Amino acid sequence: MPQTHIRRTTKGLLMLCLLLLLCLLLWLPGCQRAKDVDYLWQDYSQRLAHVIDQPYSPPEFKPMQLGKADRQEQASITISILDTLSLGHCPLGRLIADHNSTLGKVAPPSQQLIYQISFIQLAPACIDTLDEGELKTKLTQALQQKQADAMTYFNRVLTGDKSITKSLFIGYDSLVLDEMRAGRFELESSIGQLLSIKGHIKQRQWQQIDTAQIEPALALMAHQTLLQRYLRSLAYSQAQLVALNDYLQRHSASVACRPNHANRKQEILQNVFHKYYLAQTQAYLSQLNQLHYRLSEPLLALFAGSNHQAFIEHYFGEQPGALPEQLKSQMRRHVKWWQAFRESCNIPPPNSST
Numbered sequence: 456m457p458q459t460h461i462r463r464t465t466k467g468l469l470m471l472c473l474l475l476l477l478c479l480l481l482w483l484p485g486c487q488r489a490k491d492v493d494y495l496w497q498d499y500s501q502r503l504a505h506v507i508d509q510p511y512s513p514p515e516f517k518p519m520q521l522g523k524a525d526r527q528e529q530a531s532i533t534i535s536i537l538d539t540l541s542l543g544h545c546p547l548g549r550l551i552a553d554h555n556s557t558l559g560k561v562a563p564p565s566q567q568l569i570y571q572i573s574f575i576q577l578a579p580a581c582i583d584t585l586d587e588g589e590l591k592t593k594l595t596q597a598l599q600q601k602q603a604d605a606m607t608y609f610n611r612v613l614t615g616d617k618s619i620t621k622s623l624f625i626g627y628d629s630l631v632l633d634e635m636r637a638g639r640f641e642l643e644s645s646i647g648q649l650l651s652i653k654g655h656i657k658q659r660q661w662q663q664i665d666t667a668q669i670e671p672a673l674a675l676m677a678h679q680t681l682l683q684r685y686l687r688s689l690a691y692s693q694a695q696l697v698a699l700n701d702y703l704q705r706h707s708a709s710v711a712c713r714p715n716h717a718n719r720k721q722e723i724l725q726n727v728f729h730k731y732y733l734a735q736t737q738a739y740l741s742q743l744n745q746l747h748y749r750l751s752e753p754l755l756a757l758f759a760g761s762n763h764q765a766f767i768e769h770y771f772g773e774q775p776g777a778l779p780e781q782l783k784s785q786m787r788r789h790v791k792w793w794q795a796f797r798e799s800c801n802i803p804p805p806n807s808s809t
Contacts, residue, residue: 492629492688495739496695499731503699506724509706514698518690521623521766538590545581547594550574564615565673568608569666571601576661605656610761612669613649618677623766628680629688632735635742638681639749645675646753653757685746686770692740693778696785703792712800725802728793740786747771747779 488494497513504511539555542548554562554570562570578598585591613619648668655664712721751771758767770778 490632490735490739492691492739495632495736496692496699499727499736500695500699500702502727502731503703503724506720506727507706507710509702509709511699511702514694516691516694518625518687518694519766519769520625521620521763538593541590542581545577545584547574547577547581550577563617564608564612565669568605568612569669571605571608572656572661572664572666574598575601575605576664602659602661606653606760609653609656612673613758613761614763616673618673622676622679622682623686623763624683625687625690626683627687628684629691630681630684630739630743630746632739632742635681635685635746638679639746641675641679642681643749643753645672645679646750646757648672648675650753650757681746682750685743685750688739688743689747689770689778689782692743693782693785696782696789700785700788700792703789707792707796710796712796721796721800722802725793725797725800732789732793737786740782744779751779 500511500513539548539552542551550570550573575598578594578601582591582594582598585594649672652664652669652672655661710721710724712718751773754767754771758764768774768777773780775781
């Protein structure tokens with residue numbers, strides 16, 4: 456046998472072995488596709504379409520994205536370098552000097568909030584050391600202004616900080632069935648810390664605010680992806696369920712039973728509902744609802760009054776037009792269709808096969 460033919464045969468056998476190995480690896484549990492929102496809805500809808508034998512086209516997915524927040528500069532009372540020198544005996548003087556540096560002028564929203572709160576906390580003691588005059592009047596006015604604008608600076612953090620903007624951006628990643636608790640503690644902790652600061656600002660409890668908590672809370676927010684994956688999972692589920700309900704409604708006649716008589720096709724269809732909707736997709740939606748229950752109230756309270764309030768209400772609100780309520784309505788519609796189908800067919804409980 457020529458050596459060239461032997462080499463080709465060996466190469467062919469090697470490729471075949473590699474393909475068989477790849478197929479084997481794909482069947483291993485660790486190599487199975489994660490049951491995220493895309494997988495669950497695609498799997499369920501494709502199985503329904505296969506049994507019903509009518510084409511199904513998934514809807515175009517265009518979730519409501521976070522809008523760009525308008526930033527309005529706040530008018531402020533200027534403390535000159537000369538005035539700062541006169542405040543050298545006060546911690547407030549050093550704070551103002553640092554803020555007036557180049558770094559202070561380009562500080563991110565979180566650092567600007569820290570400066571505003573720190574000014575409010577330090578100003579009263581410093582003002583008490585000053586004699587009556589222009590500087591004392593200017594500091595008193597600046598203190599009053601910063602107290603009035605503190606919530607505006609806090610909301611600017613919510614709408615301008617990169618960690619929060621990233622957490623609210625809907626990309627391509629979604630939550631996975633039975634793995635939805637990962638990162639929840641960190642997310643709830645960061646939301647709780649920010650909400651505590653907001654509450655102190657609202658109650659004008661300036662000395663109760665620990666400005667050292669602000670950056671760590673935002674860092675926690677930046678290192679978790681639970682919130683953005685939740686947003687996609689919710690929006691995708693709602694869009695898919697609307698389309699699937701419309702699809703089932705259109706083809707109700709083609710799967711309808713003669714009174715109390717079901718054929719094999721209709722029994723298989725019910726098995727698909729039990730195995731791939733009730734056992735997987737509905738379980739996923741139930742876990743999604745548990746997250747909503749944990750996150751909705753603190754997030755609604757945190758973003759109330761900010762430019763992102765409408766966005767948060769769309770994904771976490773309880774009004775009829777909010778996504779959670781729309782999803783619940785479509786879930787009821789879906790189950791109602793299946794109940795009518797089962798009652799008309801009088802199908803016995805499904806077995807383990809599909």
